[in-house]
Amino acid sequence: xxxxxxxxxxxxxxxxxxxxxxxxxxxxxxxxxxxxxxxxxxxxxxxxxxxxxxxxxxxxxxxxxxxxxxxxxxxxxxxxxxxxxxxxxxxxxxxxxxxxxxxxxxxxxxxxxxxxxxxxxxxxxxxxxxxxxxxxxxxxxxxxxxxxxxxxxxxxxxxxxxxxxxxxxxxxxxxxxxxxxxxxxxxxxxxxxxxxxxxxxxxxxxxxxxxxxxxxxxxxxxxxxxxxxxxxxxxxxxxxxxxxxxxxxxxxxxxxxxxxxxxxxxxxxxxxxxxxxxxxxxxxxxxxxxxxxxxxxxxxxxxxxxxxxxxxxxxxxxxxxxxxxxxxxxxxxxxxxxxxxxxxxxxxxxxxxxxxxxxxxxxxxxxxxxxxxxxxxxxxxxxxxxxxxxxxxxxxxxxxxxxxxxxxxxxxxxxxxxxxxxxxxxxxxxxxxxxxxxxxxxxxxxxxxxxxxxxxxxxxxxxxxxxxxxxxxxxxxxxxx
Amino acid sequence: xxxxxxxxxxxxxxxxxxxxxxxxxxxxxxxxxxxxxxxxxxxxxxxxxxxxxxxxxxxxxxxxxxxxxxxxxxxxxxxxxxxxxxxxxxxxxxxxxxxxxxxxxxxxxxxxxxxxxxxxxxxxxxxxxxxxxxxxxxxxxxxxxxxxxxxxxxxxxxxxxxxxxxxxxxxxxxxxxxxxxxxxxxxxxxxxxxxxxxxxxxxxxxxxxxxxxxxxxxxxxxxxxxxxxxxxxxxxxxxxxxxxxxxxxxxxxxx
Numbered sequence: 240x241x242x243x244x245x246x247x248x249x250x251x252x253x254x255x256x257x258x259x260x261x262x263x264x265x266x267x268x269x270x271x272x273x274x275x276x277x278x279x280x281x282x283x284x285x286x287x288x289x290x291x292x293x294x295x296x297x298x299x300x301x302x303x304x305x306x307x308x309x310x311x312x313x314x315x316x317x318x319x320x321x322x323x324x325x326x327x328x329x330x331x332x333x334x335x336x337x338x339x340x341x342x343x344x345x346x347x348x349x350x351x352x353x354x355x356x357x358x359x360x361x362x363x364x365x366x367x368x369x370x371x372x373x374x375x376x377x378x379x380x381x382x383x384x385x386x387x388x389x390x391x392x393x394x395x396x397x398x399x400x401x402x403x404x405x406x407x408x409x410x411x412x413x414x415x416x417x418x419x420x421x422x423x424x425x426x427x428x429x430x431x432x433x434x435x436x437x438x439x440x441x442x443x444x445x446x447x448x449x450x451x452x453x454x455x456x457x458x459x460x461x462x463x464x465x466x467x468x469x470x471x472x473x474x475x476x477x478x479x480x481x482x483x484x485x486x487x488x489x490x491x492x493x494x495x496x497x498x499x500x501x502x503x504x505x506x507x508x509x510x511x512x513x514x515x516x517x518x519x520x521x522x523x524x525x526x527x528x529x530x531x532x533x534x535x536x537x538x539x540x541x542x543x544x545x546x547x548x549x550x551x552x553x554x555x556x557x558x559x560x561x562x563x564x565x566x567x568x569x570x571x572x573x574x575x576x577x578x579x580x581x582x583x584x585x586x587x588x589x590x591x592x593x594x595x596x597x598x599x600x601x602x603x604x605x606x607x608x609x610x611x612x613x614x615x616x617x618x619x620x621x622x623x624x625x626x627x628x629x630x631x632x633x634x635x636x637x638x639x640x641x642x643x644x645x646x647x648x649x650x651x652x653x654x655x656x657x658x659x660x661x662x663x664x665x666x667x668x669x670x671x672x673x674x675x676x677x678x679x680x681x682x683x684x685x686x687x688x689x690x691x692x693x694x695x696x697x698x699x700x701x702x703x704x705x706x707x708x709x710x711x712x713x714x715x716x717x718x719x720x
Numbered sequence: 721x722x723x724x725x726x727x728x729x730x731x732x733x734x735x736x737x738x739x740x741x742x743x744x745x746x747x748x749x750x751x752x753x754x755x756x757x758x759x760x761x762x763x764x765x766x767x768x769x770x771x772x773x774x775x776x777x778x779x780x781x782x783x784x785x786x787x788x789x790x791x792x793x794x795x796x797x798x799x800x801x802x803x804x805x806x807x808x809x810x811x812x813x814x815x816x817x818x819x820x821x822x823x824x825x826x827x828x829x830x831x832x833x834x835x836x837x838x839x840x841x842x843x844x845x846x847x848x849x850x851x852x853x854x855x856x857x858x859x860x861x862x863x864x865x866x867x868x869x870x871x872x873x874x875x876x877x878x879x880x881x882x883x884x885x886x887x888x889x890x891x892x893x894x895x896x897x898x899x900x901x902x903x904x905x906x907x908x909x910x911x912x913x914x915x916x917x918x919x920x921x922x923x924x925x926x927x928x929x930x931x932x933x934x935x936x937x938x939x940x941x942x943x944x945x946x947x948x949x950x951x952x953x954x955x956x957x958x959x960x961x962x963x964x965x966x967x968x969x970x971x972x973x974x975x
Contacts, residue, residue, distance in 0.1 A: 282974055324782040324834070327939070334941045491974055499963070499970045506960035510953060517949025524841060532839035532938075533831075674899070720971045 274461055277483070279490030280497055281467035283715040287357035289504035290350050296505055297347045298453065304340040305442065312392065314438035316431035319394035320534040338520040344386055345526045346512055348549035351379060359627070359649070362636035363466040369628040371463065374456040376625045381452060383550070383621070385445045388437040390547065391429075395531030400544045402437070403429045408557070408617075411610040428537060464490075469715045470637030476714055489715045525664075543666050551663025552656055553617050556692070558667055559685035560613035567686070568612075569601045616689060623696050630699040635708035642706030652695050659688045747872040748906055750845040753852035754928040757936045757943055763791040766933025769926060771802045771813075773881050774833060777822065780813035782834040783937050790940055826866075826877040837931070838938040848935040855881075855927045860888050860913070871906060886923045887916030 246258040261268050311330050313322040326333035355375065358364050364372030391402045406429065410420035425432030464474055473487040480488050491497075521527040525548050530541050546554050576597035580590055604612065635641045638649065662685045669677045670684070756762065767788055770780075786809045788798050799809055805816070815830070822829050840847035854872045858880040861869035866879035871891055880886070889910045896905040918926060936942065 321782065327941070328782060328784075328787070334939070334945065338945075495970055496974065499967045502963045503960065503967050506956055506963045510956045510960065513949065513952050513956065517945050517952060520945075521838075521841075529839055529841045529847070532835040719975050720968060 274457075275494040275498070276492050277486075278461055278493040279473075279480075279483075279486045280465045280493050281469075281471075281473045281487075281489055281715055282491045282496075283467050283469060283489070283717040284465075284497070284500070285468050287353070287360065287468070289501065289508070290354035290357060292501040293350045293504060293508050294347070294354055295453070296508070297343055297350055298449070300339060301343045301347065302446065304336045304343065305446075307336045308340055309442055314392070314435055316394065316434050316535070319392060319434060323393045335516070338516045341527055342512060342515050342520060344389065345522070345547070345549065346508075346515075347382060348386070350508075351382060352549075355379065355624075356653070360638045361466055361468050362470050362631065362633070362638075364628045365466075365470075365631065365636050366628065367463045368460070368466060370459045371456060372628055373625055374452055374459060376621075378449065378452045378456060379624070380621060381445055381449045385441060385449065386547070386549065388441040388445070391434060391437045392441065393531060394434065394535045395528075396533045396535055396539070396541050397528045397531040397544070399429055399535035399537070400541055401546055402433065404544055405546075406433075408610075408614050411608060411614050413607055413611060416611075430537075466636070467715055468637060469639060469712065470635065471711065471713075471715055473715065489717070545664055548660060548664060551661075552659040553620055553663075555659045555663035555681075555685040556620055556689045557613040557617040558663070559682050559689045560609055560616045561682055561686070562609050563683075564616075564686050564689070565604050565609050565612055567690070569604055571690075572597050572600050572604075616693075620689075620692060623693070627696070627699075630696055631703050632700050633703040633708070635711055637711075640709045640711045642708065644706060645703075648695070648702070652691070655688045655691045659685060659692070662688070747870075747874065748853065748857065750849040750853045750872070751856070752845065753848040753931045753935075755846070755848045755932050755935050757932065759932065760792040762929045762932050763936055764793060765926070766929040766931070766936075767791065767793070767802065769930045770833075770933050770937075774930075775813055775815055777815055777817045777826075777830040777878075778833045779815045779830075780834040780937060781832050783813050783940075785809050785811060785813060787940050790943075791936065828877050830878065833934065833937075835938050837935040846935075847938070848931045851934055852927060852931045855930070856886075856924065857891075858883070858886070858889070859891055882923075882927070883916070885916050885918045885926060886920075888913035 243262050244258060246255055250258075308326065311322060311326045311333060313319055323337070326337050328334075330336075358372060358375070387402075387405060391398045406420055406423050409423060410416040412419060421427065423433075423436075424430070425436055464472075467473070473489040477488040478485060480486050480490065482492055515522060515526070521529070528545070528547065545551065576594050579585075579593045583590060583593075633641055633645070638646060662681050665681055667681050669680050671679060785798050785802060785807065786795060788802070789795065793802075795809055803809065807814075813834075817830065819829050837847040837851060840850045842850070844850065850872070854870060854876075857871040857873075858868055859871065860867060864875065866877070868876070868879040868883075870876040889912055892907045892909040892911060893904045894907050895902055897903075898905075912920070916923065939945075
């Protein structure tokens, strides 16, 4: 326990109050110093470093608006849709809270996707920040669950049929699937029981886990320190700055420098966010789907069921996994085994083992339905992100000092990801109406995109080592403002 | 870093061009509806038409009569002109039709119209555009049980609700060639049969008012929302400027 400090009776009132609390709750002061005023962040953060604090802001917006929505919302299949319209019409300011929440959901994904991409650009997941990245990926998974279950609550047609489609996917899992889907729904079709459990998960269970993970993400980050656009460890550089003799020279206190800096980001973000809330809350059917203004009707299936934009990249990977895709995967595995036999400098036992694994994989691929593999592909695409710290073997951490063609490869990756998003929004089937192009389907393009996505990550241990990195500077590059 | 900026812009463009999230519902191209939710006279005329011609079969179950005060009607005016039976001014707009009979007559229950203008939007345009087109695309078709059909919604269950105003019209088709087949294509022109009580121009204006009302009813706060939004953005602009200068003041001495 810290020593009890006496303070002069002539000290100013502020100092007296501060001393009173410091003697009784020193932890608060120590934590404030550790995470704010004496947390030394690299001084060369750029535009991409706004999105972490913005993600935290959106989380707070979602929690606060969510609390107010729950005051008026009725989680009951007979009343849910009506209660949302009640919020929109009869609750004073209800429309504002609801639009903030619905826009916030999309904003969360925009911000988180950009935040994750920042990590990929500058190698922020590399040693010693693996856990920071893993907690982040877990946050992303939670966020997907949170968004999916929240989307059922307005009980519109898209809410209902989106949930129906996604929960049905679980029934494709061999052996346990149908029972698992029944457990999730609580009924044989999506219904009142589903709505109630999704409500419970959406407002209590998932947010609790989410907040816990966010705390872990931040604590782990502050233990190892922030990365920066140059991908250099400032802790390994010279020591001593004008705030502390032990702090890294290239570090500056988070508060006030980055807190003030982030306020600028917050203001600009809020301008975009509130422009949407006040002038275009539907965003042309992308944030609030038009069909969702029709109450859920279990007897009328909409002609085109599309998830909200933030899920569509993964949704199109699911749709791309047809029998053709399964055959392509079998061929790729076979080629991989042949390549291992020809090129791998390993023992015969090892090669034999690889061949057996390959054969088993092909047998499994052909045994189970393509729908199940679609679920595996969709889930795998997210789970794969967790392993990124061990997949990337590039000598240079930041994209700045990697070979130039790495930048182009990342650009192609981003284009494919966006293309998968667009394909997931579009109706499946031929993209062009002309009969001679009927083979050129949405699923075919999505299949190529999916193979690129998996190839990008799974082949990263090899391609990331290729090429000559540029010389990495000793100190961070920083131009005074 | 310029590569990334170019990338972001080009992808934003691609997303923008890919259009609305929903597929078109088929039928003819939608005309642009003359929607202006700040035109109170148009909204009031639309409300009158709505109560007289739509509300008999369709409900607007989330819309309260007294919300019409937002479009400039007094509570007394609403009571005297728009309430016909035992409704209270604070009630929601419920139709008197028996759902079972409606199903027997039209094959389906007439949908609730509160959110119709929001839910019918799609790649073809806004929900108001769709409704504006629909209500101006009826024609006589003796092969249908109701005697009516619609170019924007083939085999529609609803007979022409405004036929007394519009009269009867026939669409003009012409033979066109498409992918080696001869097809009958709508020319966009109509021939007037029996005249209605309104001229075609008056009718288009009346439907425009009705659709304008439906658009407003989908979200009665929409005018207020935009008005507040302007002030919020101005405030945030001021905040941004202050934050930007504050940031510059702090970072001045970081070398």
